[in-house]
Amino acid sequence: MKPRLQLKIIGIVFIVSFFIFSTLSYIHIRTYKEDMETSFVNRASSIAQSLDAGIETKTDIEDRETLLLLIQKQIWLDPDILDININLFQEDILKVYLSSDLNKIDQEAEKINFESYTQDMILNKITETEKARVLTVVTPIHVSGKIVGTYQIDITLENIDKKINRELQTTLITFFILLFLFILILFFFLKRIIVNPIYTINEGFEAVKKDKLDFRVNINSNDEIGVLADSFNQMIEILAASRKQLKEYSRNLEKKVKERTKELEKRDRELIKINKKLEEANQKLMKLDKEKNEFISIAAHELKTPLTSIKGFAQLMNTNKVMKDKKKLRHYLKLVNKNTIRLYNIILDIVDSSRLSLGKLNLDIEEVDIRKIFNEVKNNMKIVIKEGGIEPVFELEENLPKIRVDPGRLLQVIRNLIVNATHFTSRGGKISFKVHKKNNKFVQFEVKDTGEGIPKDKQDKIFSRFYQVDASLSRKVKGSGLGLSICKGLVELMGGKIWFESKEGKGTTFYFTIPTSNCLK
Structure with missing residues (x-):
């Protein structure tokens, strides 16, 4: 106090x-x-x-x-x-x-x-x-x-x-001597008859605060303070009796509360689980809805371009002037074929992405010599790279172990990565494709370019479905935005892992690993 x-x-x-x-x-x-x-x-x-x-x-x-x-x-x-x-x-x-x-x-x-x-x-x-x-x-x-x-x-x-x-x-x-003595005597007198009893009563209140209901105030006085002390003691006695009754009531109530609490907790847990599932489902639906809208917008644009070209060239070929000019006719047929292949590839990407997301894509696994895959990539992609005025580099480590993969799907992954690199590498640049052994368990494939690089704020979304670094319809690089997500799905389905390193303005390197046949055995 x-x-x-x-x-x-x-x-x-x-x-x-x-x-x-x-x-x-x-x-x-x-x-x-x-x-x-x-x-x-x-x-x-x-x-x-x-x-x-x-x-x-x-x-x-x-x-x-x-x-x-x-x-x-x-x-x-x-x-x-x-x-x-x-x-x-x-x-x-x-x-x-x-x-x-x-x-x-x-x-x-x-x-x-x-x-x-x-x-x-x-x-x-x-x-x-x-x-x-x-x-x-x-x-x-x-x-x-x-x-x-x-x-x-x-x-x-x-x-x-x-x-x-x-x-x-x-x-x-x-005056000052008498004043000091008078104050001292009067203070001790008042302290004895007023202050000390009040402090004693206050100690009683502090004891009640600490739940010490056996505390009693002992003040021998017949004045108002003595009456207050007696009233305080009576109050503690009544409070102690009430506390005892309350404890008995609380015991009975506690049993009922525990039973009801268990039921409520059980229901709460169930509701929390349901709410969590609903929230997750809602998030997935929102994400799917967003992806669907993006896909519809991109796919409609990507499908419209080759279809428009095919329709236009078909109308031109149907004219008498073009029918008579075999050179023009062959040129238009070549363009129609090119746009048909582009349209076909887009549709294949959509089908593959859908099967991967549903877990229904089947692989034709077989043991493959990496040199065969490397030579096929080199022969086919060298021309594609050079067409863009880019220098191709191919490196294969000797005595690589065989791997068990779906050769067609492996070529699809490599082709997608190299074609992607050509889209973002300017003329005079360089694209390299290297294959080497990472350890006794994996073979590592690398596709490196000296192109634009990927901005840091977009790197974490690069393998998402329908995601493109430039998602505007007026972008320079065309595509459905499914290529890298398909590559990731196929590599992981074949037991490997895919990742990349990129610096904006300096280029990007994509890495993926495929387990060797010995590792799978």
Whole structure:
């Protein structure tokens, strides 16, 4: 528990104590100051009475030498007296009769002397000077029962101010000592009767938080805090009884909940499986739908081109002019045949891709000498490569083991990779076809070109069905986008693996492996 209550109590005690002691100190100093000033006024009155006693007749007051001796005697007896003036009135007009300094009677002094003379009473005032405060006391002069003038006695308050300051210092020191002791005693008293019981009750609440319902608050008091402690103990007892009943109820409820939870968990698992399957199926359907749309768009375009050419050339050949010109007729027939082969290859790619995706493509596996496959590729593809103004390179490692493959499908893979390379390699470039043994288990085939290369952001999709690096209908390189996906499917179906390396602007190398006959045995 944070000690905020103690701080609040200390603050309240300090404020109250400070106010009480400050008030008492102020009253004491004020009373002391007033008493001291009153004593000085009384002293001045006594001096005036002494002077008055020495003047019995008007003749006495006219004796300046005697009066001056009386004044000097009084000043000598009391060092606090600065000066004594005797002021006489003639027809209510003030005339300074005897004074050491005639210039000191100012308007304020004349006023207070006149008021004392007319009202027959002792008056006083305090003025501030550069050195100290000065108390001026004015008393009437009585001669034969009549008021003939006033005594003006000026007394310095320098000594009294020093006494007041010393008294103030003593009072302040006493004030702070008593304040500290009072606060300390009051704080410990309040802490014992208020703070400690509250902390004890708070410990009880903390125990309840930690589920310690056997905790009891022991406070021996008949006041409100004691009643609060008894109420707290009763609350814990009720809470403990309720907790016991709740546990019994929870045991029964827990059994039912577990049974129902098992049923719900079972249903949830089933629903999760169903949802997962539905989501996977939905993703596949979306992917298939996207592939279907792409395929329809590409296939329609690819099929339309050769069909349009065949239709156009057939119409031209049907004219009398072309029928008579055998040279043109042969040229058009050659073009028709070329577009028919192109159309046939597209349809074959579509059929092969469909069979691979359905797992219904059958292979005619046989043991094959790699040299036979290599020579056939070299003889057929050399011409295709050179037609594009590209340099062909063929390399075959000696003493390669035989492989078990479908020769037609293997040639299809190699042909697709080489034709693909010609599409993306400019004139003056180079395409190489190499075959070598990777290890005792596999033979590795490589088709390398110095063409455009494949952009990094498109390399991960290169073996996808219907995918083309340039998928626009206005692309330079024509094709269905099925060639590389078919190559991948055929290689894997024959037990091999296909991959590639490409750097944009430097070319691409496709690799694939085929297991040897010894490995398959």
